[in-house]
Amino acid sequence: MIEFDELEKKMVLKLVYYGPARSGKTTNLLKLHDLLSDEGRGGLMVLDTQDDRTIYFDLLPFFLMAPSGLRIKVKVYTVPGQVRHDATRKAVLQRADGVAFIADSQLTEKVNNSESFDNLEKNLSIVGLNIDKTPLVIQFNKRDLERIIPEPEIKTTWTPTGLPFFLASALEGNGVIETFSGLLGLMYDNIDRQYGLLAKHGLERETFLKKMTTKR
Amino acid sequence: MSIEERLSFIIGEEKELRDILTGEEILPLLERALKVGPLAARLLDQIGTVLWGVGHVETEKVLSVNCPLYLEGEKTGQIVLFGHENRQSELLIIAEFIAGTVNAMIVNNLKRMLTTEIHTTIVNQSYEELAASEAKYRDLAEKLEVKVEQRTSDLKQAHTILLQQEKMAAIGQLAAGVAHEINNPLGFIASNLNSLKKYSERFIEMIALYRQTIGKLSLPRETAVEFDDTWRKLKMDFIIADTEELLIQSLDGCKRVTKIVADLKAFSHIDDGGIVVIDINTELERILNVLSHWIPADAVIQKKFADLPGYPCDAAAVSQVFLNIIQNAIQTRESGLQLDLETIHDRNKIKVIISDNGPGMAPEVVKRIFDPFFTTREVGKGTGMGLATAYETMQSLGGRIEVDSKPGCGSIFIITFPVSEAVNV
Numbered sequence: 001m002i003e004f005d006e007l008e009k010k011m012v013l014k015l016v017y018y019g020p021a022r023s024g025k026t027t028n029l030l031k032l033h034d035l036l037s038d039e040g041r042g043g044l045m046v047l048d049t050q051d052d053r054t055i056y057f058d059l060l061p062f063f064l065m066a067p068s069g070l071r072i073k074v075k076v077y078t079v080p081g082q083v084r085h086d087a088t089r090k091a092v093l094q095r096a097d098g099v100a101f102i103a104d105s106q107l108t109e110k111v112n113n114s115e116s117f118d119n120l121e122k123n124l125s126i127v128g129l130n131i132d133k134t135p136l137v138i139q140f141n142k143r144d145l146e147r148i149i150p151e152p153e154i155k156t157t158w159t160p161t162g163l164p165f166f167l168a169s170a171l172e173g174n175g176v177i178e179t180f181s182g183l184l185g186l187m188y189d190n191i192d193r194q195y196g197l198l199a200k201h202g203l204e205r206e207t208f209l210k211k212m213t214t215k216r
Numbered sequence: 217m218s219i220e221e222r223l224s225f226i227i228g229e230e231k232e233l234r235d236i237l238t239g240e241e242i243l244p245l246l247e248r249a250l251k252v253g254p255l256a257a258r259l260l261d262q263i264g265t266v267l268w269g270v271g272h273v274e275t276e277k278v279l280s281v282n283c284p285l286y287l288e289g290e291k292t293g294q295i296v297l298f299g300h301e302n303r304q305s306e307l308l309i310i311a312e313f314i315a316g317t318v319n320a321m322i323v324n325n326l327k328r329m330l331t332t333e334i335h336t337t338i339v340n341q342s343y344e345e346l347a348a349s350e351a352k353y354r355d356l357a358e359k360l361e362v363k364v365e366q367r368t369s370d371l372k373q374a375h376t377i378l379l380q381q382e383k384m385a386a387i388g389q390l391a392a393g394v395a396h397e398i399n400n401p402l403g404f405i406a407s408n409l410n411s412l413k414k415y416s417e418r419f420i421e422m423i424a425l426y427r428q429t430i431g432k433l434s435l436p437r438e439t440a441v442e443f444d445d446t447w448r449k450l451k452m453d454f455i456i457a458d459t460e461e462l463l464i465q466s467l468d469g470c471k472r473v474t475k476i477v478a479d480l481k482a483f484s485h486i487d488d489g490g491i492v493v494i495d496i497n498t499e500l501e502r503i504l505n506v507l508s509h510w511i512p513a514d515a516v517i518q519k520k521f522a523d524l525p526g527y528p529c530d531a532a533a534v535s536q537v538f539l540n541i542i543q544n545a546i547q548t549r550e551s552g553l554q555l556d557l558e559t560i561h562d563r564n565k566i567k568v569i570i571s572d573n574g575p576g577m578a579p580e581v582v583k584r585i586f587d588p589f590f591t592t593r594e595v596g597k598g599t600g601m602g603l604a605t606a607y608e609t610m611q612s613l614g615g616r617i618e619v620d621s622k623p624g625c626g627s628i629f630i631i632t633f634p635v636s637e638a639v640n641v
């Protein structure tokens with residue numbers, strides 16, 4: 001959590017889209033920006049890029065107000081996927097309330113995916129986050145392409161981990177909201193347990209998800 | 217210092233308009249605006265506080281228009297323009313224009329700030345990592361130092377062992393030299409004693425004949441008494457009986473000295489420089505002989521020797537190995553010693569197993585017995601060098617020494633020789 005100010009009635013949360021370079025993290029945010037209503041969210045801020053590659057991060061901010069008057073802000077970030085930007089990834093990952101791991105479904109990207117996932121595990125522990133307690137969802141992106149990891153294989157690999165996984169084509173806009181919504185749900189449960197979103201602030205899970213994912 | 221402590225920014229920390237905009241940017245913009253109509257212009261924050269403003273509002277016939285400012289999509293302030301009542305639509309356009317410009321400024325400044333923030337964060341983190349890697353480097357240097365120390369002590373140890381081996385060789389040479397010197401006089405002593413024994417037998421025989429003859433003669437009484445008195449006074453009966461005994465004992469002693477000298481010479485292998493073929497069983501026997509003086513009288517020694525092939529080696533060094541271990545074994549007990557020597561020929565190795573029923577050793581002692589200068593006995597009895605030298609010798613032969621020992625259970629030393637080079641003696 002970035003910030004929680006009870007007096008000011010403000011809570012600032014952070015979600016991070018993590019994954020190997022060019023797996024479609026920025027495209028995910030672009031699609032969320034395109035598909036979701038302007039109400040309660042800001043513009044997509046794309047920090048300097050180099051040949052369409054993210055060097056800093058992208059940011060899509062959301063905000064809503066709980067019935068108690070608590071203003072909740074959710075900032076969604078992407079990280080640069082390239083190996084050399086590890087320091088930036090760590091910086092962005094600090095105090096994250098949830099992570100969506102965007103994997104590239106293409107068979108050729110298997111190694112990159114697993115290296116990036118290892119890197120996520122390492123960096124989570126470096127910034128002091130417990131991987132077992134941090135909301136985490138996996139997205140297998142680029143399902144529109146050929147020569148991709150088959151669905152049954154994904155199922156057999158990921159079902160035992162208990163981590164929710166989603167199939168998506170960010171380019172076509174499929175599975176993007178589902179992934180986001182899945183992550184928001186896990187984050188809600190986590191924050192609710194600690195801060196009583198429902199009990200203290202009257203914010204129901206359904207309402208929260210609906211407000212955050214209203215389409216245009 | 218933890219990352220948390222060094223961190224001056226958290227990516228995503230909330231900001232306000234006053235953090236993002238500066239008077240230097242806003243005031244010229246507002247002043248420009250006044251030139252085209254408005255009487256006054258203000259930039260207000262979320263709760264209506266004027267952050268920057270220009271112009272005065274004095275007359276009554278004034279109206280105001282406002283336009284919102286956004287920060288990350290949220291309304292966080294506004295631009296307010298004051299002007300003449302009849303200029304409302306104009307004011308609105310100008311306000312719209314200024315707000316648009318300020319909103320673009322907000323986004324750009326925010327981007328720049330975020331970029332700077334992440335830079336700062338990364339620099340801090342890199343500093344952390346640098347410090348960490350520096351620590352790692354220091355650690356490495358320390359490890360290197362330890363390694364150098366280790367290596368130095370290894371070299372020292374090797375040097376000491378070499379010195380010891382040289383010393384042993386010198387002692388062996390000395391012993392062999394002394395043995396050689398003893399051999400010659402010993403030879404004539406023995407042969408003379410043998411002659412003396414024969415001569416004395418003749419003396420005795422002759423004396424007996426004299427006595428017998430004198431007894432038959434009728435001598436004056438006085439002379440006869442003197443004869444008998446002197447015979448008794450000189451204890452001639454005892455002397456005659458004892459002379460033979462003395463000579464037998466002396467000859468026996470001579471034989472023993474001869475054997476010891478021969479063993480000592482053989483054991484030192486002084487005559488066979490370099491590699492010779494030895495029979496390990498014979499070497500063991502010889503060592504028991506050399507050590508015979510130190511073996512407690514009531515000791516029980518069991519030998520179980522297998523038929524062994526001849527073993528080519530530096531014989532002096534190998535017998536040193538046996539000597540050291542057996543010497544240790546016989547020192548474990550002053551009485552009730554049971555010493556077992558066993559040799560085994562097993563395809564490509566020869567094993568010599570030397571076990572005692574001494575007090576045994578604790579694991580931490582076992583671990584160190586092959587260290588030079590390590591000794592459990594009081595100063596003077598052992599240099600503590602023997603086992604280290606033995607260990608070194610076996611290693612150079614491609615063999616090894618193993619120890620099995622527990623307190624209260626005696627010790628077993630197993631010496632293994634590789635025998636690819638074994639030949640028949």
Ligand SMILES: Nc1nc2c(ncn2[C@@H]2O[C@H](COP(=O)(O)OP(=O)(O)O)[C@@H](O)[C@H]2O)c(=O)[nH]1
Nearest residue numbers: 021022023024025026027141142143169170171
């Ligand atoms: N075919 C296909 N291409 C995609 C998909 N998602 C992203 N891409 C493409 O992959 C490239 C990298 O995407 P980007 O979002 O910049 O990746 P990032 O490095 O993870 O931010 C771009 O050319 C995207 O158009 C997808 O679902 N299908």
Ligand SMILES: [Mg+2]
Nearest residue numbers: 025026053054
């Ligand atoms: Mg990107």
